[in-house]
Amino acid sequence: xxxxxxxxxxxxxxxxxxxxxxxxxxxxxxxxxxxxxxxxxxxxxxxxxxxxxxxxxxxxxxxxxxxxxxxxxxxxxxxxxxxxxxxxxxxxxxxxxxxxxxxxxxxxxxxxxxxxxxxxxxxxxxxxxxxxxxxxxxxxxxxxxxxxxxxxxxxxxxxxxxxxxxxxxxxxxxxxxxxxxxxxxxxxxxxxxxxxxxxxxxxxxxxxxxxxxxxxxxxxxxxxxxxxxxxxxxxxxxxxxxxxxxxxxxxxxxxxxxxxxxxxxxxxx
Amino acid sequence: xxxxxxxxxxxxxxxxxxxxxxxxxxxxxxxxxxxxxxxxxxxxxxxxxxxxxxxxxxxxxxxxxxxxxxxxxxxxxxxxxxxxxx
Numbered sequence: 001x002x003x004x005x006x007x008x009x010x011x012x013x014x015x016x017x018x019x020x021x022x023x024x025x026x027x028x029x030x031x032x033x034x035x036x037x038x039x040x041x042x043x044x045x046x047x048x049x050x051x052x053x054x055x056x057x058x059x060x061x062x063x064x065x066x067x068x069x070x071x072x073x074x075x076x077x078x079x080x081x082x083x084x085x086x087x088x089x090x091x092x093x094x095x096x097x098x099x100x101x102x103x104x105x106x107x108x109x110x111x112x113x114x115x116x117x118x119x120x121x122x123x124x125x126x127x128x129x130x131x132x133x134x135x136x137x138x139x140x141x142x143x144x145x146x147x148x149x150x151x152x153x154x155x156x157x158x159x160x161x162x163x164x165x166x167x168x169x170x171x172x173x174x175x176x177x178x179x180x181x182x183x184x185x186x187x188x189x190x191x192x193x194x195x196x197x198x199x200x201x202x203x204x205x206x207x208x209x210x211x212x213x214x215x216x217x218x219x220x221x222x223x224x225x226x227x228x229x230x231x232x233x234x235x236x237x238x239x240x241x242x243x244x245x246x247x248x249x250x251x252x253x254x255x256x257x258x259x260x261x262x263x264x265x266x267x268x269x
Numbered sequence: 270x271x272x273x274x275x276x277x278x279x280x281x282x283x284x285x286x287x288x289x290x291x292x293x294x295x296x297x298x299x300x301x302x303x304x305x306x307x308x309x310x311x312x313x314x315x316x317x318x319x320x321x322x323x324x325x326x327x328x329x330x331x332x333x334x335x336x337x338x339x340x341x342x343x344x345x346x347x348x349x350x351x352x353x354x355x
Contacts, residue, residue, distance in 0.1 A: 178305075178339055245345065253283050255286060
């Protein structure tokens with residue numbers, strides 16, 4: 001964002017940039033501490049709550065040094081963290097409830113990612129470019145939606161075991177036969193439940209790319225291209241890995257000879 | 270490369286060496302073992318020397334291993350950060 005503002009002739013002093021980067025880092029640690037505290041394996045550890053609070057206080061101190069008393073910024077900040085807190089509470093309700101998890105719920109829960117906007121919002125406020133905020137929010141929302149879909153896909157079995165209900169789990173239903181679909185889709189048809197999830201992720205990715213273009217965030221071009229390439233290659237990576245793991249697992253369960261062929265490496269030839 | 274074999278994995282019988290060797294040498298054969306629809310035909314190849322009873326048992330066992338492999342492959346992608354979506 002600083003690069004994008006520089007293109008407009010708006011310089012951000014290095015000291016300010018350092019503080020904004022500090023907000024990004026400390027804010028991330030704040031969210032991680034909260035997330036670990038909410039995680040089923042560590043609930044009840046008060047140290048994490050204290051750590052999260054301390055990190056947030058440090059973030060706020062840095063933010064004040066960047067935006068001062070800007071009413072529009074702090075109003076926005078309050079809105080973001082209110083939505084963030086509501087989303088945390090809603091996550092617990094979703095996990096414990098029985099209501100089907102649909103796209104709308106998935107997107108509502110993504111409010112947990114809204115604090116990611118805060119550092120760049122501070123730069124926009126300082127630069128007098130507040131009108132770019134909706135595009136920035138769209139960029140962050142769509143990027144995190146694409147990430148979350150892939151995370152939910154790779155966490156499919158773990159989420160099912162832990163009873164963590166997700167949109168992906170609801171859409172896919174279970175992993176029975178999913179490996180066949182993955183192999184099929186990567187080799188020929190391009191259809192199936194895994195491919196449908198990847199298509200959804202690509203759709204969010206395209207939204208994020210559109211927002212980046214509208215923002216003239218040219219610094220994000222390489223990142224966006226790399227991400228698209230990885231999303232498009234996900235099925236191929238998955239099927240290669242699946243075949244490799246499958247063959248290796250067969251080898252570990254081998255009952256007897258011939259052993260000579262087992263010296264060869266498994267995988268595609 | 271890690272495998273998903275663990276103390277918590279379900280008990281599964283051993284796989285005949287002829288099947289393992291062929292799966293290692295022949296990717297198409299390995300793919301046909303992964304997929305339930307093509308597995309019976311692959312297992313019935315006379316070169317493997319499997320009885321109908323062995324084929325039937327292996328069909329079920331390989332389905333179990335395919336499911337576990339899928340889970341392990343997903344985890345490997347996540348843990349290796351191949352797609353960097355964390």
